[in-house]
Amino acid sequence: xxxxxxxxSVLKMLNSGILGPVAIHSQxxxxxTNELLSEFGKIWNSHSKSFDExxxxxxxxxxxxxxxSAEKLSSGDLLNEVFLQSTNGTLxxxxxxxxxxxxxxxxxxxxxxYFYFQKNSTEAPELRCxxxxxxxxxxxxxxxxxxxxxxxxxxxxxxLSVKTxxxxxxxxxxxxxxxxIEEKLLPANKKIKDFNCKYVNDTSSNIQILNSTWFTTLxxxxxxxxxxxxxxxxKKKNGEWTKxxxxxxxxxxxxxxxxxKKMNN
Numbered sequence: 001x002x003x004x005x006x007x008x009s010v011l012k013m014l015n016s017g018i019l020g021p022v023a024i025h026s027q028x029x030x031x032x033t034n035e036l037l038s039e040f041g042k043i044w045n046s047h048s049k050s051f052d053e054x055x056x057x058x059x060x061x062x063x064x065x066x067x068x069s070a071e072k073l074s075s076g077d078l079l080n081e082v083f084l085q086s087t088n089g090t091l092x093x094x095x096x097x098x099x100x101x102x103x104x105x106x107x108x109x110x111x112x113x114y115f116y117f118q119k120n121s122t123e124a125p126e127l128r129c130x131x132x133x134x135x136x137x138x139x140x141x142x143x144x145x146x147x148x149x150x151x152x153x154x155x156x157x158x159x160l161s162v163k164t165x166x167x168x169x170x171x172x173x174x175x176x177x178x179x180x181i182e183e184k185l186l187p188a189n190k191k192i193k194d195f196n197c198k199y200v201n202d203t204s205s206n207i208q209i210l211n212s213t214w215f216t217t218l219x220x221x222x223x224x225x226x227x228x229x230x231x232x233x234x235k236k237k238n239g240e241w242t243k244x245x246x247x248x249x250x251x252x253x254x255x256x257x258x259x260x261k262k263m264n265n
Contacts, residue, residue, distance in 0.1 A: 001209070003057065003186065004202035009125055010097040010117050011203050014052040014090065019044035022117070023126040027150040039145055040115075040130055047088075047113050051099040052205055054089030058172070059211040062181070063093050066171055069230045069245065073174040074167045082170045083110040083135050091172055095119040100169055110135040116165055118152070128152035129165050176210065178232065178245035184209040 005012035013019060019041040024032055058066070072078075088101040099115040116129035130147045146162070154161040175181075185208055186192060186201040193199070201207055228250040235244040 001197060002200040002202065003207060004200075006123075008092065008097070008203070009123060010090070010092075010099070011052075011055070011205060013044070014048050014055075014099070015204055017045050017048045021124040023120055023122050023124045025126065025149040025151040032147065036145065036147070040127075040147070043113060043130075043132060043145070044115065047099075047101050050088040050101045051090045051115075054087075054208075055092070055205050056089065056176070056208045056210050057092045058094075059209065060094070062175075062210050062212040065179070065212040065247070066093070066168075066175055069175060069179075070167060070171045072230050072232065073178070073245070074170045078174050079170055082173050083112070087173065091169075093168075093172070097125065098169060098172075108136060112166075114165065114169065116152070126151070129161075131162065131165070133162075175245065178243055179212065180244070180246070182211040184211075 003011075005015075019037075083102060084104060086102060086104045089099075091098045091100070095118060097117040097119075099117075101113045103111045103113075105111060112131060112133045112135065114129070114131040114133075115127070117125040118128045120126045126149065127147075128149045129152055130145065132145050148158060148161050148165070152161065154164045184192070184199065185206065186199050188201060188204050188206050191198060191200050199209065229248050231246055231248055232243045233246045235242055
């Protein structure tokens with residue numbers, strides 16, 4: 001696995017502190033004015049160092065696990081918990097890149113800054129979504145700039161699209177917090193080799209590789225199966241009760257299970 005400014009151009013923008021070049025969907029070029037792009041650029045410049053502090057690349061099994069656990073990890077108290085703490089960083093999930101910062105102002109107010117990019121056929125990533133939202137008393141309001149590309153609006157519903165984009169972020173942050181995951185640190189401008197493969201980081205940023213091996217389990221049997229599923233299990237840690245996301249593996253009355261721990265690159 002090689003991470004460079006060529007295959008992850010958003011990281012180059014983080015390093016320079018400049019938003020661009022970015023691709024804009026053809027249908028949006030008239031309404032996404034130079035003034036609005038300039039405003040996005042100023043916000044990017046002021047938050048880029050925060051985005052660059054905590055970069056995580058998610059493996060394919062990790063991304064699959066996120067999809068499976070989305071409903072469990074993005075509703076009720078788990079949704080609210082995310083906005084009760086200040087956090088920031090960049091998430092690279094397959095061909096998507098999310099740059100975010102949540103600033104917890106006080107017990108009633110949090111602020112979310114959110115950029116969402118999608119890889120396309122050009123070298124410049126497509127800016128699919130930008131949000132700067134204030135969350136006051138658990139109700140969000142777009143008090144500053146927001147933008148969702150026409151190619152990124154979900155089912156032609158703008159409000160639903162905002163919730164969907166936030167859901168991706170909330171699910172990922174809660175998964176990292178509650179699930180048992182594997183982490184590998186790639187220091188800036190370094191190569192690391194283990195028994196699986198060689199990892200190369202050609203950028204000036206420290207990067208974490210996150211993996212989940214829940215979905216690399218091979219099951220051989222013709223018997224009746226119970227599908228695998230997630231469960232939030234109460235757990236005592238350091239004398240206090242918390243939650244841990246666990247994966248209940250697909251199981252059956254007969255057969256065998258062979259677990260594979262190799263990262264799916």
